[in-house]
Amino acid sequence: MPKVIGGSLVAHRGEVRARVFAALREQLYERGFGSVTLSRVAAAAGVGRTSIYNHFPDRQSLLVAFVEHEAQRYVSDLDAGMRAAGSPTERLAVFARMQLQRLSEFHLPPGQALAGALDPSAYRRIAAHADPITGRLAAIVADGVAAGEMAAGDPDVLVAMVSAALSARQIVDVPADELPASIESAVAVVRRMVSADGVAGSL
Template identity: 60%
Template sequence: MPKILGASLEAHRREVRTRVFEVLRAQLYERGFDAITLAGVAAAAGVGRTALYNHFPDKESLLVAFVEHEAAQYVTRLTDAVEAQADPVDQLATFVRLQLRVLAEFHMPPGTALASALAPAAYRRISAHADPITDRLRAILAGGVDLGRWPAEDPDVLIPMITAALGNRTLVDGPPEQLDEIVEAAVRFVLRAVGALA
């Protein structure tokens, strides 16, 4: 009988997922999605292959579950950080900083590369996690207009431009000691782009 990790079956499931996600995070950073195998993840996580297959029938399912887990944590982190700021300018600056810092920490194939690595249904599930982030940006932009912090512009035009600028991996793939400077330059760029009034 397989060894149960934790005091209950639910604790066991949580422990397996935690171990597997930690390994997957490291392997995505070290070698990228294409080079990852379920057997390799199971071995590195100290989890039997059968146990891993019970949770994730294939590599795609593992990636989708991992992204859903990471996205939920990030949305909570982003919401808390933005809501801690009263002024929309500070909220937008916080949004930009977090987006770029997470991009620097999170090594996933970007947009089109990820789309080509996954079946369309799996990619749609992953893409759906951008919705709460986009909603948060939309609320910040609306709040800035309402308080007169920047002029009214069509958010359906601004949001794709901002997210495209913040989704560019080349910004954060440079030397780590330059990251703070790059992030602050991006904050100034986005604030200027929306017409933020100092």
């Protein structure tokens, strides 16, 4: 019988998932999803292969569970960060910084490639986690237009343009010591992109 970690089955399950997700996060960062295997993740997490298969029958189910976990944590952090901001433009800057930082830490294939690597149901579950993020961006843009801070017009176009800009890996695929400056440069561009007068303003 596998050793129970944490003194109870509930605690054991939580600890196994935490270890597995930490190991997967590191392997995604170092190698990308294409090289991920359950046995490699289990070894890095210090759990038995039987244990990981009890939780995740294949690498697709592991990735879906990981993305769901990370999305919940990220949305919570994003909401907290935006609550501390003032104007819609300031909220947009927080949103953009956090999105780019998250992009720098996630090494999943782009949408079409990921769709090819996963079965349709798994891909739909992962893609669904973009909806709350897009909804928050849409709310920022709507508030910015209403406040006269952002360009009037079709808000859906602004949201699409900002989303595309914040998914550009060229911004974050830079040496670690250059990442903060690259992110700030991109934030300034995004602010200028949506500005009602075309001026980014102070960061």
